[in-house]
Amino acid sequence: MASSTSTMSQAVTGGAAAGAGAKARSVRPLRGLLPFLKPYRGRIVLAGLFLVGAALTTLVFPVALKALIDQGLVSSDPGERVLALRGHFFALFGVGAALGVFSALRFYMVTWLGERITADLRNAVYAHVVKQSPQFFETTQTGEVLSRLTTDTTLVQTVVGSSLSMGLRNTVMGLGALVMLVITNPVVMAQVLGILVLVVLPALWFGRKVRSLSRASQDRVADSSAIAAEVLNAVPVVQSYTQEAREAQRFDESTARAFATAVRRTRMRAGLVAFIITATFGALLWGLYQGTQAVIRGEISAGHLGQTVVYVILLVSSVAVLAEVWGDLLRAAGASERLMELLATRSPIESPARPRALAAAPIGSRVSLRDVVFRYPSRPLTPALDGVTIDVEPGQTVALVGPSGAGKSTVFQLLLRYYDTQGGTVAIDGVPVREADLGALRSRIGLVPQDSVIFSTSAMENIRYGRPEASDDEVIAAARAAHADTFIRALPEGYASFLGERGVRLSGGQRQRISIARAILKNAPLLLLDEATSALDSESERAVQAALDEAMRGRTTLVIAHRLGTVMHADRIVVLDAGRVVDSGTHTELLARSGLYQRLAASQFSDAQAMAVNDA
Numbered sequence: 001m002a003s004s005t006s007t008m009s010q011a012v013t014g015g016a017a018a019g020a021g022a023k024a025r026s027v028r029p030l031r032g033l034l035p036f037l038k039p040y041r042g043r044i045v046l047a048g049l050f051l052v053g054a055a056l057t058t059l060v061f062p063v064a065l066k067a068l069i070d071q072g073l074v075s076s077d078p079g080e081r082v083l084a085l086r087g088h089f090f091a092l093f094g095v096g097a098a099l100g101v102f103s104a105l106r107f108y109m110v111t112w113l114g115e116r117i118t119a120d121l122r123n124a125v126y127a128h129v130v131k132q133s134p135q136f137f138e139t140t141q142t143g144e145v146l147s148r149l150t151t152d153t154t155l156v157q158t159v160v161g162s163s164l165s166m167g168l169r170n171t172v173m174g175l176g177a178l179v180m181l182v183i184t185n186p187v188v189m190a191q192v193l194g195i196l197v198l199v200v201l202p203a204l205w206f207g208r209k210v211r212s213l214s215r216a217s218q219d220r221v222a223d224s225s226a227i228a229a230e231v232l233n234a235v236p237v238v239q240s241y242t243q244e245a246r247e248a249q250r251f252d253e254s255t256a257r258a259f260a261t262a263v264r265r266t267r268m269r270a271g272l273v274a275f276i277i278t279a280t281f282g283a284l285l286w287g288l289y290q291g292t293q294a295v296i297r298g299e300i301s302a303g304h305l306g307q308t309v310v311y312v313i314l315l316v317s318s319v320a321v322l323a324e325v326w327g328d329l330l331r332a333a334g335a336s337e338r339l340m341e342l343l344a345t346r347s348p349i350e351s352p353a354r355p356r357a358l359a360a361a362p363i364g365s366r367v368s369l370r371d372v373v374f375r376y377p378s379r380p381l382t383p384a385l386d387g388v389t390i391d392v393e394p395g396q397t398v399a400l401v402g403p404s405g406a407g408k409s410t411v412f413q414l415l416l417r418y419y420d421t422q423g424g425t426v427a428i429d430g431v432p433v434r435e436a437d438l439g440a441l442r443s444r445i446g447l448v449p450q451d452s453v454i455f456s457t458s459a460m461e462n463i464r465y466g467r468p469e470a471s472d473d474e475v476i477a478a479a480r481a482a483h484a485d486t487f488i489r490a491l492p493e494g495y496a497s498f499l500g501e502r503g504v505r506l507s508g509g510q511r512q513r514i515s516i517a518r519a520i521l522k523n524a525p526l527l528l529l530d531e532a533t534s535a536l537d538s539e540s541e542r543a544v545q546a547a548l549d550e551a552m553r554g555r556t557t558l559v560i561a562h563r564l565g566t567v568m569h570a571d572r573i574v575v576l577d578a579g580r581v582v583d584s585g586t587h588t589e590l591l592a593r594s595g596l597y598q599r600l601a602a603s604q605f606s607d608a609q610a611m612a613v614n615d616a
Ligand SMILES: Nc1ncnc2c1ncn2[C@@H]1O[C@H](COP(=O)(O)OP(=O)(O)OP(=O)(O)O)[C@@H](O)[C@H]1O
Pocket: 138, 376, 377, 378, 379, 384, 402, 403, 404, 405, 406, 407, 408, 409, 410, 411
């Protein structure tokens, strides 16, 4: 498990930049966020103005304070003094009110930006990940991606939505205080500055350590998310093997690792905080000491000292906050590095720059596989298909049969161009799939997978997934053709019934018919049908078979057949074994001459049916 994140980073960066996060030591990865900030330039400028406004009012405060002390307290006439003081207090209140308004506006703007940019970042990462080829998901666990989408983006949000503005505000304030100190008290200033440099340099060193630890800590969190996502998808199996305690233990160990890494990071950060506070206090007291000496010597007024003290406090606290913010920025840099890596992944399967148009397919697609050699990227030594040639004329139904692992599903994966072949060509409607636009290619194909996929929405929307612009009537017509209309109407709310996550509220046969209805609605010229092997009762089986017959009408169909009804209706049956085509012909021809086919017929299709055919 611990290696899973490094596997992922290798997968997403091709291995080249793997481990780069541990070595990089700057906030530079945050630059990856710039494109996300760009659309909001206007708002950023506005936020900047409010921020500078708030910082400047803070800087005016000590000036007003000096005036209060030196002018409000000097008049000898008590009446005049009260009036003068009142005026000065009003001025101070005015400064405070301006500070309040500017701070509120800045807070609103900056938080808005943080939320907006995080949402955009999440959307971009998600949209990018769903475009990845299956190869990506062979090496990346969904839980990890989910963790990137939630925890990593949240870290970025902290930065954009607060740390960055805190950083800017304190930079402006710190610089302002610095300038004011240089003007009003250059000697004290030089001394305080010298001490601060001694504070900042070691703080930077600490910061680097914090950053690499924070990336490690995020990785450990992603590990436990990956475990949770996997197990939560398989709770019934976990329970049937009574492995709840073991799974809880596995999760426990993973969170323990995350905790240990977080503790190391926190220890480092705590050290940083202790150092900064002590050192800055030292600087502050030094300044104060110098000031009191100067007042005693009569070099400066009490008001001047008050003003200087406030500026020194401002300067020092700004530096302290900046060091804190620096730590946050480094953490977020770690997170955004991971996000940028994810965004930089190029899917090996992409549309060509100049795609070729597919020929029209009025009565169904033409499919041709020529000498196809293919190995799965994760198993580069074993060919899943080894010199496979299959031709299907428009409108034909061709059944693929063969023992488990023969390569039947692989043929489908290549037609959908989930992978590219290493040899030979796969063509649909006269165009090799590599040369066609991916969207155009896949819109020609209706897929009914072995495990029906049901989304957690209504029956109506589940079928409409096949063609989102279809009207309700078209959806119902497709459901009727798929023999699904009757059972859907019998559901508590008919077509509006919620089918539950992954269709848990339907039977296996019903799920299949929804899936078939979806493909019928898509009305693509090529249908890829992977029949379910799960045993259905005979009534359900008849309904599914009738639905399939309907789905095959008027188009080319390639079907991975597990039912006798299907192979008997097929124009041709292709027998695959260990990645090669070993025979092809009609059911009767193959039954007469192919030993493998006879064995398959006897075992794969139900015995009673096979016997019936033998008898016939
Ligand atoms: N993603 C993958 N990565 C590596 N190898 C794979 C992958 N998918 C399938 N294989 C391997 O490729 C070979 C062909 O698999 P395929 O799924 O095409 O068989 P199949 O004929 O459809 O089998 P079944 O009837 O059991 O579904 C098998 O040896 C399988 O282990």
